[in-house]
Amino acid sequence: MAGTVCVELGFVEKSPKWKLKSKYFPSKVGGFPAWLELHNLPSSDELLCKVCKKPLVFLCQVYAPFTDKEHCFHRTMFVFVCRDGSCSKENDCSNIKVFRSQLSRDNNSYPFEAPKEEESGCESPGAADFHNLCRICGALGPKVCGGCKKAWYCSREHQAIDWRGGHKKECKESDTVQNFTAKEGSFLFPEFEIEMEPEELENEPNPSEEQIMKDYEDLLRTGNANNSSYDPEDEADLIKMATKETDKQFRKFRTRINQYPDQIIRYDRGGEPLWVSSDNKPKDIPQCPLCGEQKQFEFQIMPQLLVHLKADSTGRSIDWGTVLVYSCSQSCQQDKGYVEESVYKQDYTPVTDVMNSPSYVKRFK
């Protein structure tokens, strides 16, 4: 296996914000989405959580053109998730949505030639050239503040967040209101660039049993570390309980990511996902409703990304073993700017047991 390259891995990288704008076709985590197609953004309704019906927040996007298809000269996959931890359920992806957007080289959003990499003029072309965007989430903002008539929102929820977060005061001095301010921390996830690199597997010895158990404990801790009621000592017995049940698939999972423990994305279009568990693999991958071709695995989001998100400190946070994205194998032509694709969530088997145990429920819910 030495030197075999088959999977592209994504890692977070701190980058200047201007490099992460639509104009430069970034792969990134957090902040506002850097929309690819700029004229026909998803509607506010399309970006609602299927569980609580509130707006989703942008999680990440992966720039992934198909070099053999002219209509996919530019192509980006966008992932959104519900911020509300109580919508996050084991092995259930109702709180996550994925969209595909693609453009030929000759398109009405960007110039034919690649842009010069410079800070000045980084905002344009961007979706804000053509639309009012929600100040809180960066999605379409069809609703305007009745006071200043300058602040736009996707929803009442986001207007309320902004009002409490300072717009109440700002609204009165309406000359200074800017349409568009990405505020991380309150609602948005912290922003990072995603750097993609090939996974080169070397013939390293497999990690010891002890190492795997330690890694597993770390992962479980990561899931709870953001929790306000987190108590490392209390948690020890829960972890012991969970590690007893780690399954074979999880060992394989840890062995494979051992060489690159910081990976947050595994991109392997048409390949086989790296399962975290032998249970709850997605069944019945659908056909593309637009062209009838089979959907195929495209990429997965790894649990390591959770470490960078600083998810909610109240209540149960969002969580996953891995998030799996399946998309049209042909990446077929689309009339819409954004087409919804399929997503699945797979969690560590033992975590289900732990989370349903009386001691966990008492402590963390």
Ligand SMILES: [Zn+2]
């Ligand atoms: Zn929700």
Ligand SMILES: [Zn+2]
């Ligand atoms: Zn919004």
Ligand SMILES: [Zn+2]
């Ligand atoms: Zn206002």
Ligand SMILES: [Zn+2]
């Ligand atoms: Zn299709």
